[in-house]
Amino acid sequence: MSTILFATSEARPLIKTGGLADVSGALPAALRAIGEDCRLLLPGYRGVLAALDEPREIWYFRDFYGFGEMRLHLGGIPGSGVPVYVLDAPALYLREGGPYQDVNGLDYPDNARRFALLSRMAAWMAGPDSAFDWRPDILHCNDWQTGLAPAYLALAPEWGGRRRAATLMTIHNLAYQGVFPASLVTALGLPAHSFRPEGVEFYGMLSFLKAGLYYADWISTVSPNYAKEIQKLATGVGMHGLLHARRERLTGILNGIDTHDWDPETDPHLPCRYSAQQPEGKADCKRFLQADLNLESNPDAPLFGVIARLAHQKGLDWVLQVAPGILDRGGQIVLLGTGEPELEAAWRELARKHPGRVSVTIGYDEGLSHRIEAAADFFLMPSRFEPCGLNQMYSLRYGTVPIVHATGGLKDTVEPGKTGFVFDTPSAHGLWLAIEAGLAVYADAKAWRRLMQAGMQRDFSWETSARAYQSLYIKLIGERTQAKRAAA
Numbered sequence: 001m002s003t004i005l006f007a008t009s010e011a012r013p014l015i016k017t018g019g020l021a022d023v024s025g026a027l028p029a030a031l032r033a034i035g036e037d038c039r040l041l042l043p044g045y046r047g048v049l050a051a052l053d054e055p056r057e058i059w060y061f062r063d064f065y066g067f068g069e070m071r072l073h074l075g076g077i078p079g080s081g082v083p084v085y086v087l088d089a090p091a092l093y094l095r096e097g098g099p100y101q102d103v104n105g106l107d108y109p110d111n112a113r114r115f116a117l118l119s120r121m122a123a124w125m126a127g128p129d130s131a132f133d134w135r136p137d138i139l140h141c142n143d144w145q146t147g148l149a150p151a152y153l154a155l156a157p158e159w160g161g162r163r164r165a166a167t168l169m170t171i172h173n174l175a176y177q178g179v180f181p182a183s184l185v186t187a188l189g190l191p192a193h194s195f196r197p198e199g200v201e202f203y204g205m206l207s208f209l210k211a212g213l214y215y216a217d218w219i220s221t222v223s224p225n226y227a228k229e230i231q232k233l234a235t236g237v238g239m240h241g242l243l244h245a246r247r248e249r250l251t252g253i254l255n256g257i258d259t260h261d262w263d264p265e266t267d268p269h270l271p272c273r274y275s276a277q278q279p280e281g282k283a284d285c286k287r288f289l290q291a292d293l294n295l296e297s298n299p300d301a302p303l304f305g306v307i308a309r310l311a312h313q314k315g316l317d318w319v320l321q322v323a324p325g326i327l328d329r330g331g332q333i334v335l336l337g338t339g340e341p342e343l344e345a346a347w348r349e350l351a352r353k354h355p356g357r358v359s360v361t362i363g364y365d366e367g368l369s370h371r372i373e374a375a376a377d378f379f380l381m382p383s384r385f386e387p388c389g390l391n392q393m394y395s396l397r398y399g400t401v402p403i404v405h406a407t408g409g410l411k412d413t414v415e416p417g418k419t420g421f422v423f424d425t426p427s428a429h430g431l432w433l434a435i436e437a438g439l440a441v442y443a444d445a446k447a448w449r450r451l452m453q454a455g456m457q458r459d460f461s462w463e464t465s466a467r468a469y470q471s472l473y474i475k476l477i478g479e480r481t482q483a484k485r486a487a488a
Contacts, residue, residue: 002473004031004038005085005136005165007122009115009145010099011040013078014048017098018309019255019390020143020172023222026258027469029080030462036470039134041122043114044073044088045099052086053078059131065124065189067092067117087121112180115208116188119148126165127153137480138473139165144178147212148188151200154215155191166476169216171209173387174230174237175313178208203238213242217476219250220469222388223409227252235385253469254412255388256462257397262370264398269370274399276456279449282374282399289375293359295332302331302442305376305400307369307391310339310347315382315405320346321428322435327357329439334359334372373398378438382423382431386410396420396455401448403434419455 010016012025024040031038042048049055052075059072070089077084087093092114097103100111108114119141124130126139126149141149150167185195185206195201200211213219221227229235231244243250261267264282265275271288274281283299290297304326308314316337323333335347335358344362351360361368373379379395381404388409392402396413402420404410414420421438423430441447 002036002138002470002477003134003136004028004036004138004140004473005041005122005126006038006140006142007041007118007146007149008142009043009118011042011077011084014042014051014084015045015099017100019388022258022390023172023255024142025077025080026256026462027466028082029077030256030466031469032080032082034463034466034470036466036473038140039083039085039136040077041085041087041118041125043093043099043118044086044090045093046095049073049075049086049088051078052076052084053081055086057088058085064117065120067113067120070117072121085125087118089117092117112178112184112188112206112208115145115178116148119146119208120152120189122146122149123152123156126167127156128163135163136165137477138168140168140170140469141212141216142170143172144176144207144209144212147178147208147210148190148200149212150216151190151194151211151214155194166218166473166480167216168218168220168472168476169212171213171219171221171226171230171387174209174221174239175385177202177210177237177239179205180208182206210239210242213239213246217249217479218472219243219246220472221250221252222255223412224252224254225411226387226408229385229408251472253465253472254409254460255390256465257390257393257460259397259461262373262394262397264374267370267374269367270374271371274374276399276453279399279452279456282452285371285374286377289334289371290332292371293334293361294356295334295359296356298330298332300330302326302329302378302439303376304331304333304378304380305372305395306333306335306337306380307372308335308337308339308381310337310343312340313384313386315384315426315431316343316347318382318428318431319380320350322432323350323358325432326435327354331439332357332359334376336361336363336365336368336372338363373400376400377442378403378435380431381405381410383407383410384426389413392420393460396458397460399452399456401438401451401455403431403438405430413458413460419451419458 008024010021028038055075272281272284423434
Protein backbone atom coordinates (compact mmCIF):
# COMPACT_ATOMS: atom_id res chain seq x y z
CA MET A 1 0.00 0.00 0.00
CA SER A 2 1.30 3.45 -0.94
CA THR A 3 0.63 6.65 0.96
CA ILE A 4 -0.42 9.57 -1.25
CA LEU A 5 -0.95 13.23 -0.37
CA PHE A 6 -3.30 14.65 -2.98
CA ALA A 7 -2.84 18.44 -2.93
CA THR A 8 -5.62 20.38 -4.63
CA SER A 9 -7.39 23.74 -4.52
CA GLU A 10 -10.92 22.31 -4.71
CA ALA A 11 -12.71 19.02 -4.15
CA ARG A 12 -16.34 18.05 -4.53
CA PRO A 13 -18.55 18.12 -2.46
CA LEU A 14 -16.63 20.52 -0.20
CA ILE A 15 -15.85 23.24 -2.78
CA LYS A 16 -16.29 23.27 -6.55
CA THR A 17 -15.78 25.65 -9.45
CA GLY A 18 -15.04 23.13 -12.21
CA GLY A 19 -13.85 19.70 -13.27
CA LEU A 20 -10.82 19.75 -10.96
CA ALA A 21 -13.20 19.43 -8.01
CA ASP A 22 -14.88 16.38 -9.57
CA VAL A 23 -11.52 14.67 -10.06
CA SER A 24 -10.29 15.61 -6.57
CA GLY A 25 -13.45 14.26 -5.00
CA ALA A 26 -13.56 10.99 -6.97
CA LEU A 27 -9.98 9.87 -7.71
CA PRO A 28 -8.78 9.69 -4.07
CA ALA A 29 -11.88 7.66 -3.18
CA ALA A 30 -11.21 5.30 -6.10
CA LEU A 31 -7.57 4.94 -5.01
CA ARG A 32 -8.62 4.06 -1.48
CA ALA A 33 -11.07 1.51 -2.88
CA ILE A 34 -8.16 -0.37 -4.50
CA GLY A 35 -6.06 -0.30 -1.33
CA GLU A 36 -4.08 2.96 -1.47
CA ASP A 37 -3.91 5.33 1.50
CA CYS A 38 -4.74 8.59 -0.29
CA ARG A 39 -5.46 11.78 1.66
CA LEU A 40 -6.28 15.30 0.48
CA LEU A 41 -4.80 18.67 1.36
CA LEU A 42 -7.21 21.55 0.79
CA PRO A 43 -7.40 25.27 1.69
CA GLY A 44 -9.85 26.21 4.45
CA TYR A 45 -12.30 28.28 2.41
CA ARG A 46 -15.50 29.48 4.02
CA GLY A 47 -17.78 26.54 4.73
CA VAL A 48 -15.21 23.80 4.13
CA LEU A 49 -14.47 23.04 7.77
CA ALA A 50 -18.16 23.03 8.62
CA ALA A 51 -18.85 20.54 5.84
CA LEU A 52 -16.20 18.03 6.96
CA ASP A 53 -17.08 14.88 8.83
CA GLU A 54 -15.64 14.95 12.38
CA PRO A 55 -13.01 17.70 11.87
CA ARG A 56 -10.39 18.14 14.55
CA GLU A 57 -7.39 20.40 14.92
CA ILE A 58 -4.15 18.42 14.69
CA TRP A 59 -1.46 21.11 14.54
CA TYR A 60 -0.91 24.76 15.33
CA PHE A 61 1.73 26.95 13.63
CA ARG A 62 2.71 30.23 15.24
CA ASP A 63 4.35 31.33 11.99
CA PHE A 64 4.61 28.86 9.11
CA TYR A 65 7.51 29.83 6.82
CA GLY A 66 6.61 33.50 7.11
CA PHE A 67 2.95 32.97 6.19
CA GLY A 68 1.78 33.73 9.70
CA GLU A 69 -0.38 31.93 12.22
CA MET A 70 -2.45 28.98 11.05
CA ARG A 71 -3.88 25.62 12.01
CA LEU A 72 -4.20 22.27 10.29
CA HIS A 73 -7.39 20.25 10.68
CA LEU A 74 -8.16 16.67 9.72
CA GLY A 75 -11.61 15.38 8.82
CA GLY A 76 -13.40 13.31 6.20
CA ILE A 77 -15.21 14.02 2.95
CA PRO A 78 -18.93 13.45 3.52
CA GLY A 79 -20.10 10.33 1.77
CA SER A 80 -16.70 8.86 0.89
CA GLY A 81 -14.84 9.30 4.18
CA VAL A 82 -11.62 10.22 2.36
CA PRO A 83 -9.35 11.94 4.92
CA VAL A 84 -8.80 15.65 4.27
CA TYR A 85 -6.22 17.96 5.80
CA VAL A 86 -7.63 21.49 5.77
CA LEU A 87 -5.29 24.46 5.97
CA ASP A 88 -6.97 26.93 8.29
CA ALA A 89 -5.50 30.38 7.54
CA PRO A 90 -8.48 32.76 7.83
CA ALA A 91 -6.61 35.85 6.60
CA LEU A 92 -5.97 34.10 3.28
CA TYR A 93 -8.92 31.78 2.74
CA LEU A 94 -11.94 32.86 4.79
CA ARG A 95 -13.57 35.18 2.25
CA GLU A 96 -17.01 35.94 0.89
CA GLY A 97 -16.14 35.16 -2.73
CA GLY A 98 -15.02 31.94 -4.40
CA PRO A 99 -11.70 30.10 -4.15
CA TYR A 100 -9.94 32.34 -6.67
CA GLN A 101 -12.11 35.42 -7.19
CA ASP A 102 -14.04 37.91 -5.12
CA VAL A 103 -17.81 38.49 -5.24
CA ASN A 104 -17.30 40.75 -8.28
CA GLY A 105 -15.48 38.06 -10.26
CA LEU A 106 -12.04 39.65 -9.88
CA ASP A 107 -8.94 37.61 -8.99
CA TYR A 108 -7.80 38.12 -5.42
CA PRO A 109 -4.68 40.32 -5.54
CA ASP A 110 -2.87 37.99 -3.11
CA ASN A 111 -3.55 34.72 -4.98
CA ALA A 112 0.19 34.12 -5.31
CA ARG A 113 0.59 34.14 -1.55
CA ARG A 114 -2.60 32.13 -0.95
CA PHE A 115 -1.53 29.25 -3.15
CA ALA A 116 2.15 29.48 -2.34
CA LEU A 117 1.04 28.64 1.20
CA LEU A 118 -0.91 25.62 -0.05
CA SER A 119 2.17 24.47 -1.99
CA ARG A 120 4.49 25.12 0.95
CA MET A 121 2.31 23.07 3.29
CA ALA A 122 2.16 20.22 0.76
CA ALA A 123 5.95 20.27 0.45
CA TRP A 124 6.44 20.35 4.23
CA MET A 125 4.10 17.39 4.74
CA ALA A 126 5.89 15.48 1.96
CA GLY A 127 9.40 16.37 3.13
CA PRO A 128 11.71 15.10 5.86
CA ASP A 129 10.85 17.90 8.30
CA SER A 130 7.19 16.90 8.67
CA ALA A 131 6.13 16.47 12.30
CA PHE A 132 3.44 13.89 11.48
CA ASP A 133 3.63 10.14 11.84
CA TRP A 134 1.78 9.75 8.54
CA ARG A 135 4.25 10.36 5.70
CA PRO A 136 3.34 10.27 2.01
CA ASP A 137 5.32 8.22 -0.49
CA ILE A 138 3.81 10.35 -3.26
CA LEU A 139 2.92 14.04 -3.38
CA HIS A 140 0.32 14.34 -6.13
CA CYS A 141 -0.08 18.00 -7.14
CA ASN A 142 -2.88 19.37 -9.29
CA ASP A 143 -2.79 22.44 -11.55
CA TRP A 144 -1.00 25.72 -10.93
CA GLN A 145 -2.36 26.26 -7.43
CA THR A 146 -0.05 23.49 -6.13
CA GLY A 147 2.71 23.95 -8.70
CA LEU A 148 5.28 25.41 -6.30
CA ALA A 149 5.25 22.29 -4.12
CA PRO A 150 7.63 20.23 -6.31
CA ALA A 151 9.90 23.29 -6.55
CA TYR A 152 9.97 23.77 -2.77
CA LEU A 153 10.90 20.10 -2.34
CA ALA A 154 13.56 20.07 -5.05
CA LEU A 155 15.16 23.39 -4.08
CA ALA A 156 15.49 22.86 -0.31
CA PRO A 157 19.26 22.48 0.16
CA GLU A 158 19.01 21.60 3.83
CA TRP A 159 17.06 18.43 3.02
CA GLY A 160 19.89 16.98 0.95
CA GLY A 161 19.41 13.26 0.42
CA ARG A 162 16.97 12.79 3.28
CA ARG A 163 13.68 11.04 2.62
CA ARG A 164 11.04 12.95 0.73
CA ALA A 165 8.04 11.96 -1.33
CA ALA A 166 8.21 11.48 -5.07
CA THR A 167 6.27 14.22 -6.87
CA LEU A 168 3.65 13.96 -9.59
CA MET A 169 2.27 17.08 -11.27
CA THR A 170 -1.10 16.67 -13.01
CA ILE A 171 -2.24 19.20 -15.62
CA HIS A 172 -6.01 19.53 -15.72
CA ASN A 173 -5.94 22.58 -18.00
CA LEU A 174 -2.67 23.97 -19.33
CA ALA A 175 -4.29 27.33 -20.09
CA TYR A 176 -4.32 28.25 -16.39
CA GLN A 177 -0.68 28.82 -15.48
CA GLY A 178 -0.53 30.88 -12.28
CA VAL A 179 1.60 33.71 -13.67
CA PHE A 180 2.77 36.44 -11.28
CA PRO A 181 5.43 39.20 -11.12
CA ALA A 182 9.05 38.09 -10.86
CA SER A 183 9.44 40.22 -7.75
CA LEU A 184 7.54 37.57 -5.78
CA VAL A 185 10.12 34.81 -6.30
CA THR A 186 12.15 35.38 -3.16
CA ALA A 187 9.16 36.79 -1.25
CA LEU A 188 7.51 33.37 -1.60
CA GLY A 189 10.57 31.55 -0.33
CA LEU A 190 12.08 30.43 -3.62
CA PRO A 191 15.83 30.91 -4.13
CA ALA A 192 16.78 33.67 -6.57
CA HIS A 193 18.70 31.22 -8.75
CA SER A 194 15.45 29.35 -9.54
CA PHE A 195 14.30 32.30 -11.64
CA ARG A 196 15.65 31.14 -14.98
CA PRO A 197 14.26 29.23 -17.98
CA GLU A 198 15.50 26.00 -16.36
CA GLY A 199 13.34 26.78 -13.34
CA VAL A 200 10.30 28.89 -12.49
CA GLU A 201 10.77 31.72 -15.02
CA PHE A 202 8.19 32.01 -17.79
CA TYR A 203 8.62 34.88 -20.28
CA GLY A 204 9.98 37.17 -17.57
CA MET A 205 7.33 36.21 -15.01
CA LEU A 206 6.98 33.62 -12.26
CA SER A 207 4.74 30.71 -13.26
CA PHE A 208 3.51 28.32 -10.59
CA LEU A 209 2.59 25.75 -13.25
CA LYS A 210 5.97 26.01 -14.97
CA ALA A 211 7.62 25.39 -11.59
CA GLY A 212 5.64 22.20 -11.13
CA LEU A 213 6.28 20.97 -14.66
CA TYR A 214 10.01 21.59 -14.39
CA TYR A 215 10.70 20.23 -10.90
CA ALA A 216 8.20 17.35 -10.54
CA ASP A 217 9.52 13.82 -10.84
CA TRP A 218 6.73 13.01 -13.29
CA ILE A 219 3.97 14.84 -15.17
CA SER A 220 0.53 13.52 -16.01
CA THR A 221 -2.45 14.98 -17.74
CA VAL A 222 -6.06 13.96 -17.99
CA SER A 223 -6.24 12.19 -21.34
CA PRO A 224 -3.76 10.47 -23.69
CA ASN A 225 -4.60 12.73 -26.62
CA TYR A 226 -4.17 15.92 -24.57
CA ALA A 227 -0.71 14.69 -23.52
CA LYS A 228 0.24 14.71 -27.22
CA GLU A 229 -1.46 18.01 -28.05
CA ILE A 230 0.27 20.05 -25.35
CA GLN A 231 3.68 19.25 -26.82
CA LYS A 232 2.78 21.21 -29.96
CA LEU A 233 3.18 24.93 -30.58
CA ALA A 234 -0.49 25.50 -31.46
CA THR A 235 -1.86 23.91 -28.29
CA GLY A 236 1.03 24.07 -25.82
CA VAL A 237 0.23 27.59 -24.55
CA GLY A 238 3.93 28.48 -24.35
CA MET A 239 4.82 25.34 -22.39
CA HIS A 240 5.17 23.03 -25.40
CA GLY A 241 8.98 23.10 -25.44
CA LEU A 242 9.33 22.05 -21.81
CA LEU A 243 6.65 19.39 -22.15
CA HIS A 244 8.24 17.98 -25.30
CA ALA A 245 11.62 17.93 -23.57
CA ARG A 246 10.06 15.97 -20.68
CA ARG A 247 7.92 13.73 -22.91
CA GLU A 248 9.56 10.58 -21.50
CA ARG A 249 8.11 11.61 -18.12
CA LEU A 250 4.70 12.70 -19.36
CA THR A 251 1.71 10.36 -19.19
CA GLY A 252 -1.90 10.87 -20.25
CA ILE A 253 -4.42 9.09 -18.00
CA LEU A 254 -8.07 9.51 -18.91
CA ASN A 255 -10.30 10.81 -16.13
CA GLY A 256 -13.20 8.70 -15.01
CA ILE A 257 -16.66 9.65 -13.85
CA ASP A 258 -18.54 8.91 -10.66
CA THR A 259 -20.77 6.07 -11.82
CA HIS A 260 -22.70 6.16 -8.55
CA ASP A 261 -23.72 9.81 -8.85
CA TRP A 262 -24.20 9.48 -12.60
CA ASP A 263 -26.41 6.43 -13.10
CA PRO A 264 -29.75 6.76 -14.90
CA GLU A 265 -31.04 3.65 -13.11
CA THR A 266 -30.72 5.19 -9.64
CA ASP A 267 -30.30 8.96 -10.13
CA PRO A 268 -32.45 10.74 -7.50
CA HIS A 269 -32.54 13.93 -9.59
CA LEU A 270 -34.55 12.27 -12.38
CA PRO A 271 -38.35 12.09 -12.58
CA CYS A 272 -38.03 8.70 -14.31
CA ARG A 273 -35.24 6.14 -14.40
CA TYR A 274 -34.02 3.94 -17.22
CA SER A 275 -31.18 1.72 -18.46
CA ALA A 276 -29.55 0.58 -21.69
CA GLN A 277 -31.78 -2.51 -21.65
CA GLN A 278 -34.93 -0.54 -20.78
CA PRO A 279 -34.41 2.99 -22.16
CA GLU A 280 -38.09 3.95 -22.34
CA GLY A 281 -37.88 6.19 -19.25
CA LYS A 282 -35.60 8.57 -21.14
CA ALA A 283 -38.57 9.78 -23.22
CA ASP A 284 -40.44 10.56 -20.01
CA CYS A 285 -37.44 12.55 -18.73
CA LYS A 286 -37.60 14.58 -21.94
CA ARG A 287 -41.31 15.23 -21.52
CA PHE A 288 -40.84 16.41 -17.92
CA LEU A 289 -37.92 18.71 -18.82
CA GLN A 290 -39.85 20.30 -21.67
CA ALA A 291 -42.65 21.08 -19.22
CA ASP A 292 -40.29 22.34 -16.49
CA LEU A 293 -38.45 24.70 -18.86
CA ASN A 294 -41.53 25.88 -20.78
CA LEU A 295 -40.46 24.23 -24.01
CA GLU A 296 -43.02 23.03 -26.52
CA SER A 297 -44.24 19.55 -25.62
CA ASN A 298 -42.99 17.58 -28.62
CA PRO A 299 -41.48 14.11 -28.15
CA ASP A 300 -40.20 14.08 -31.74
CA ALA A 301 -38.27 17.37 -31.54
CA PRO A 302 -34.53 16.60 -31.31
CA LEU A 303 -33.43 18.14 -28.02
CA PHE A 304 -29.87 19.51 -27.89
CA GLY A 305 -28.35 19.93 -24.43
CA VAL A 306 -25.46 22.22 -23.48
CA ILE A 307 -23.91 22.37 -19.99
CA ALA A 308 -20.74 24.41 -19.93
CA ARG A 309 -18.73 27.32 -18.66
CA LEU A 310 -19.58 30.14 -21.06
CA ALA A 311 -16.08 30.79 -22.36
CA HIS A 312 -14.35 31.08 -25.74
CA GLN A 313 -12.66 27.72 -25.13
CA LYS A 314 -15.99 25.89 -25.12
CA GLY A 315 -16.96 26.81 -28.68
CA LEU A 316 -20.39 28.08 -27.68
CA ASP A 317 -20.12 30.93 -30.16
CA TRP A 318 -20.19 28.22 -32.84
CA VAL A 319 -23.37 26.81 -31.30
CA LEU A 320 -24.95 30.27 -31.51
CA GLN A 321 -24.06 30.39 -35.21
CA VAL A 322 -25.66 27.01 -35.97
CA ALA A 323 -28.66 27.50 -33.65
CA PRO A 324 -30.92 28.82 -36.48
CA GLY A 325 -30.22 25.66 -38.44
CA ILE A 326 -31.08 23.45 -35.47
CA LEU A 327 -34.35 25.33 -34.94
CA ASP A 328 -35.19 25.20 -38.65
CA ARG A 329 -34.84 21.42 -38.48
CA GLY A 330 -37.40 21.30 -35.67
CA GLY A 331 -34.90 21.07 -32.84
CA GLN A 332 -34.89 22.53 -29.35
CA ILE A 333 -31.92 23.79 -27.33
CA VAL A 334 -31.38 23.77 -23.55
CA LEU A 335 -28.37 25.53 -22.04
CA LEU A 336 -27.12 25.63 -18.44
CA GLY A 337 -23.99 27.60 -17.61
CA THR A 338 -22.37 30.82 -16.55
CA GLY A 339 -19.31 32.74 -17.65
CA GLU A 340 -18.34 35.56 -19.98
CA PRO A 341 -20.93 38.38 -19.91
CA GLU A 342 -21.01 38.71 -23.70
CA LEU A 343 -21.84 35.05 -24.17
CA GLU A 344 -24.41 35.13 -21.39
CA ALA A 345 -26.13 38.07 -23.09
CA ALA A 346 -26.06 36.40 -26.50
CA TRP A 347 -27.63 33.22 -25.16
CA ARG A 348 -30.30 35.14 -23.27
CA GLU A 349 -31.15 36.96 -26.50
CA LEU A 350 -31.46 33.66 -28.39
CA ALA A 351 -33.94 32.42 -25.77
CA ARG A 352 -35.87 35.69 -25.92
CA LYS A 353 -36.26 35.37 -29.69
CA HIS A 354 -37.35 31.73 -29.57
CA PRO A 355 -39.66 31.12 -26.60
CA GLY A 356 -40.72 27.50 -26.35
CA ARG A 357 -37.78 26.42 -28.49
CA VAL A 358 -34.74 27.60 -26.52
CA SER A 359 -34.24 27.52 -22.75
CA VAL A 360 -31.28 29.28 -21.13
CA THR A 361 -30.45 29.03 -17.43
CA ILE A 362 -27.53 31.24 -16.36
CA GLY A 363 -25.92 29.75 -13.28
CA TYR A 364 -25.30 26.24 -12.07
CA ASP A 365 -27.81 23.73 -10.75
CA GLU A 366 -26.62 20.17 -10.04
CA GLY A 367 -30.08 18.65 -10.26
CA LEU A 368 -30.88 20.44 -13.53
CA SER A 369 -27.59 19.27 -15.03
CA HIS A 370 -28.63 15.65 -14.38
CA ARG A 371 -32.10 16.24 -15.81
CA ILE A 372 -30.67 17.81 -18.98
CA GLU A 373 -28.31 14.88 -19.48
CA ALA A 374 -31.21 12.46 -19.10
CA ALA A 375 -33.70 14.37 -21.27
CA ALA A 376 -31.54 15.51 -24.18
CA ASP A 377 -31.17 13.53 -27.38
CA PHE A 378 -27.87 15.22 -28.31
CA PHE A 379 -25.21 16.83 -26.17
CA LEU A 380 -23.16 19.60 -27.82
CA MET A 381 -19.53 19.89 -26.72
CA PRO A 382 -17.65 21.70 -29.52
CA SER A 383 -14.69 22.83 -27.39
CA ARG A 384 -11.77 24.42 -29.17
CA PHE A 385 -9.63 22.42 -26.74
CA GLU A 386 -10.66 20.12 -23.92
CA PRO A 387 -8.07 18.39 -21.73
CA CYS A 388 -10.50 15.61 -20.82
CA GLY A 389 -14.10 16.68 -20.39
CA LEU A 390 -16.61 14.88 -18.23
CA ASN A 391 -19.98 15.81 -19.70
CA GLN A 392 -19.45 13.77 -22.85
CA MET A 393 -18.94 10.71 -20.59
CA TYR A 394 -22.01 11.59 -18.52
CA SER A 395 -23.93 11.88 -21.79
CA LEU A 396 -22.81 8.50 -23.06
CA ARG A 397 -23.86 6.89 -19.77
CA TYR A 398 -27.29 8.55 -20.04
CA GLY A 399 -27.91 7.56 -23.67
CA THR A 400 -27.48 11.15 -24.85
CA VAL A 401 -25.45 11.19 -28.04
CA PRO A 402 -22.49 13.61 -27.89
CA ILE A 403 -21.41 15.83 -30.77
CA VAL A 404 -17.82 16.88 -30.08
CA HIS A 405 -14.75 18.47 -31.60
CA ALA A 406 -11.85 16.03 -32.13
CA THR A 407 -9.62 17.39 -29.40
CA GLY A 408 -8.15 16.18 -26.10
CA GLY A 409 -10.25 13.77 -24.11
CA LEU A 410 -13.25 14.29 -26.38
CA LYS A 411 -11.36 12.45 -29.12
CA ASP A 412 -10.36 9.72 -26.65
CA THR A 413 -13.89 9.01 -25.44
CA VAL A 414 -16.32 9.47 -28.37
CA GLU A 415 -16.13 6.98 -31.23
CA PRO A 416 -17.27 8.56 -34.52
CA GLY A 417 -20.44 6.92 -35.77
CA LYS A 418 -20.38 4.29 -33.00
CA THR A 419 -21.17 6.26 -29.85
CA GLY A 420 -21.41 9.84 -31.13
CA PHE A 421 -20.38 12.35 -33.80
CA VAL A 422 -16.96 14.00 -34.07
CA PHE A 423 -15.86 16.91 -36.25
CA ASP A 424 -12.24 17.69 -37.11
CA THR A 425 -12.51 21.22 -38.53
CA PRO A 426 -12.71 23.70 -35.60
CA SER A 427 -15.47 25.96 -36.91
CA ALA A 428 -19.21 26.47 -36.90
CA HIS A 429 -19.34 24.77 -40.30
CA GLY A 430 -17.55 21.70 -38.97
CA LEU A 431 -19.99 21.55 -36.06
CA TRP A 432 -22.98 21.88 -38.39
CA LEU A 433 -21.83 18.98 -40.58
CA ALA A 434 -21.64 16.78 -37.46
CA ILE A 435 -25.13 17.92 -36.39
CA GLU A 436 -26.52 17.06 -39.82
CA ALA A 437 -24.97 13.60 -39.60
CA GLY A 438 -26.52 13.17 -36.16
CA LEU A 439 -29.97 14.26 -37.31
CA ALA A 440 -29.83 11.76 -40.17
CA VAL A 441 -29.35 8.90 -37.70
CA TYR A 442 -31.94 10.37 -35.31
CA ALA A 443 -34.52 9.98 -38.09
CA ASP A 444 -33.92 6.20 -38.09
CA ALA A 445 -35.36 4.92 -34.79
CA LYS A 446 -33.57 1.55 -34.85
CA ALA A 447 -30.19 3.01 -35.75
CA TRP A 448 -30.64 5.70 -33.10
CA ARG A 449 -31.41 3.14 -30.40
CA ARG A 450 -28.28 1.13 -31.31
CA LEU A 451 -26.18 4.30 -31.07
CA MET A 452 -27.63 5.21 -27.67
CA GLN A 453 -27.14 1.73 -26.27
CA ALA A 454 -23.55 1.48 -27.52
CA GLY A 455 -22.66 4.62 -25.57
CA MET A 456 -24.44 3.46 -22.43
CA GLN A 457 -22.41 0.25 -22.39
CA ARG A 458 -19.03 1.99 -22.32
CA ASP A 459 -17.11 1.83 -19.02
CA PHE A 460 -15.75 5.17 -17.81
CA SER A 461 -15.58 4.28 -14.11
CA TRP A 462 -12.82 5.72 -11.94
CA GLU A 463 -11.38 2.29 -11.13
CA THR A 464 -9.62 2.09 -14.51
CA SER A 465 -8.04 5.52 -14.00
CA ALA A 466 -7.13 4.73 -10.38
CA ARG A 467 -5.27 1.58 -11.39
CA ALA A 468 -3.32 3.53 -14.00
CA TYR A 469 -2.28 6.06 -11.33
CA GLN A 470 -1.46 3.21 -8.96
CA SER A 471 0.98 1.78 -11.52
CA LEU A 472 2.59 5.19 -11.95
CA TYR A 473 2.94 5.63 -8.17
CA ILE A 474 4.65 2.23 -7.89
CA LYS A 475 7.10 3.24 -10.60
CA LEU A 476 7.93 6.54 -8.90
CA ILE A 477 8.37 4.95 -5.48
CA GLY A 478 10.69 2.39 -7.03
CA GLU A 479 12.79 5.13 -8.62
CA ARG A 480 12.95 7.03 -5.33
CA THR A 481 14.07 3.90 -3.50
CA GLN A 482 16.81 3.18 -6.05
CA ALA A 483 18.06 6.77 -5.88
CA LYS A 484 18.27 6.60 -2.09
CA ARG A 485 20.26 3.35 -2.25
CA ALA A 486 22.61 4.82 -4.84
CA ALA A 487 23.24 7.85 -2.60
CA ALA A 488 23.93 5.71 0.48
